[in-house]
Amino acid sequence: MLSFRPVVLVTGVLVCALGVMMLIPMCVDLLSTDEVHRADWAAFAIGAIICVFAGGGGAAASWGPINQISRREGFLLTAASWLLLVVFAAIPLSLGGLELSYLDAFFEAMSGLTTTGSTVVTGLDDAPPGALLWRSMLQWFGGVGIVIMAFAVLPALKVGGMQIFKSEAWDTSEKFIANAAQYSIALSMIYVFFTVLCFLSLWAFGMPAWDALNHSMTTVATGGFSTRDASLSAFLTVGRAPLDLIVTFFMIIGSLPFGIFLAALLRGAWRRLFSDSQIQFFLSVVAILTILMMFRVLTLFEDMDVFSAFRLAIFNVVSIITGTGYATTDYNAWGPFAVGFFFCIMFIGGCAGSTSCGMKVFRFQVALAALNVYARRLAHPNGVFVARYNGRPLTDDVFVSVLSFFFVYFATFATMAVLLSGLGLDTLTALSAAGSAIANVGPGLGDIVGPAGNFSSLPDLAKLILAAGMLLGRLELFTILVILSPAFWRG
């Protein structure tokens, strides 16, 4: 039987916690020296009150011990908690000095919590500090949320082939931490550690502390929100330290499976950092794409030195492939090859179990393995062929899960693009906005949604479609789609 009580209880607790977190940007606003910015504290205070009452009320009404959560309750809980956190997180943004409609605030909160990084806010340079911090915090929470989910929830739900990571997290034979809560705390500690390290590096190399704080949160979360309208390029003046390389390093850290960091720390399994098939594949892909883009950049800007070309190439490749979406330059101007290149690689994503977005590289590895087995079967129908991933055999069940994921991913992308075209967006904008939303990248292509543009001028319905795409992409599609399928609701 499907029981809603645990769903309401957990979601209520999470919303309540979100309300408490709103006190941080509230305090930041109160400490502001600018009178207009100071007045923004009220938005967060009201938001906090609403969250604590609504969340706390829901939790209190459904209070009681939770013995077990079924698969179906797990899906409902995951979808409901992410959606409701966005709904409530949007409240202070809509009430405050950013002067957003609730729909715009919802879009911004969704873009934040899903670590997408598309923004409807114009004038970030003059925005109240509380609102800026809240945007960064949302991405940061979203990042750690997805890391914990990819470790503890998605493998159990068998979403899109994630079951191949199951035993890693829960196998009794290697249960080096006894229960899920401890796991989550340990993962969060690693996440905090990298964020602090990123903050210190940025600060030490000359970024103002406030900007370093915000950017460290949105970098490790591979989110991409910035405190400036010019994004990261505002800090890349000539003569400054190559802050973009620091950011690149931490975007890559954010795209690696945090579970492997945990294993390394707790069991001394440092070697797995280098022997893990997913990490090897991801870093190889990044290296190849960087070299490719470096050549393109060198042919484009003839007087550029090799190191500068490398910086430009690796930063943009990593920013897009990990779904971060920071901009230092408008690569729209790099010609059609670069445009097509960046459009394609944004779907790739990082490793499963990281904060990164997109389809995730392990799915490409599984798909390639499936194709290899399939090609062998076609050529030698009587042979028996078994593929392996990190030493474990891959079954047809996993192949169907992963290949279905690709199919639904493209179908969702195409549907979104056609719907956006129907709302009057031109083809390039519709395609890239749809792709950028479902892959949680942030910027698309063209004047409106490109790195130099802003999503605020899009029609309301387009913003809703994109917000839905972000949620679908972040929760690996099936977590949401299963709930929408009739099969789910049949006894």
Added chain:
Amino acid sequence: MLSFRPVVLVTGVLVCALGVMMLIPMCVDLLSTDEVHRADWAAFAIGAIICVFAGGGGAAASWGPINQISRREGFLLTAASWLLLVVFAAIPLSLGGLELSYLDAFFEAMSGLTTTGSTVVTGLDDAPPGALLWRSMLQWFGGVGIVIMAFAVLPALKVGGMQIFKSEAWDTSEKFIANAAQYSIALSMIYVFFTVLCFLSLWAFGMPAWDALNHSMTTVATGGFSTRDASLSAFLTVGRAPLDLIVTFFMIIGSLPFGIFLAALLRGAWRRLFSDSQIQFFLSVVAILTILMMFRVLTLFEDMDVFSAFRLAIFNVVSIITGTGYATTDYNAWGPFAVGFFFCIMFIGGCAGSTSCGMKVFRFQVALAALNVYARRLAHPNGVFVARYNGRPLTDDVFVSVLSFFFVYFATFATMAVLLSGLGLDTLTALSAAGSAIANVGPGLGDIVGPAGNFSSLPDLAKLILAAGMLLGRLELFTILVILSPAFWRG
């Protein structure tokens, strides 16, 4: 052991037969009243001689009985024969009055034999009749070739899920014609019948006999080559009979599974024409898309009556979804929704076992069935769920085949689009040319490859990439890709 002898023998015979066929356009040129056109006979004479000698020589050198063809030899034979037929079919086009380079002629012949319909020929209105007929004949041969292959070869090779049609063709329990040769002849007779019917209809309703002949061949083949630069719109002057509706009808006929026509004729199983799951699905999709586009057309042209809107909508929907690619109007001007809409539907295709192109509707049906089973398994992990297609159970093996097909289709499409961008094509042109080639549609979007454009101005390498894409798409990808995989060549 892999034996090349049967491959060379069959390919040689086919090339030899192609040479004999070149005598038809040769005679047409000789009968021409125009002196310049008459001189074009020599191109076909030379082509015929080369084909008969090269093909006949190959066949003679490898003559002998063929007892059995292994799976691997089947793949080689299929790929080699299609590629070599294109190589030889291009010869008269490159020698004749069209003044094409051999590469352009190769592109044109590939576009013909794969029933794509993209053209590099400018000035069709003044082209020699032999060359025009040869283009139409290539599409017509390509059409019947793919029908026979989809019935007799692809299911046995298990390409991209085609194994689900296997028993239909070869099951001993319903072997209503004993062997493959008879099958092929029977299918060809049906094909000829529909072509004649199409010719008579077009002729009776006012299209000149010569144009009716050519268009009937390229319509039933869902190819899309025309005798006019203005394509079919040259014959749609006001007051004329609605020739486009006749063409629409026969494009739909060409997109239905010919095996079912055969069963209907031979066993009186007429009811299957209406109960077949694939036909039902295809016609429903066409109906829904037509209604959708009708509304778009009606909002676009406010003074248009409902019947004209229906004509315009159904013609363009059918022309694109079946991969024919005739143009009556430039739908590029219908706004971004129509552009996105036509871009997406060109991938859908018609039924397996027809002359139509694209991914084929049965694959969407199988993918939807796979997703349905997958969603049920996610929600109810202990249940047992079986999907069926036309009453037969679908196994995980079929799911993997079909979903792999989608994956490779998109990967090939994306790779082609990026390569084309690298050659300097703008994003829209690169995307639509790549899609149009792999889906064997013909026209793309934009000024160069759009319905109003011409492929001749593309760089040579782009033409080669597109030609490769056409062959991949026509042979359902895996027929070619398997041969390129290392697994194929390992003992």
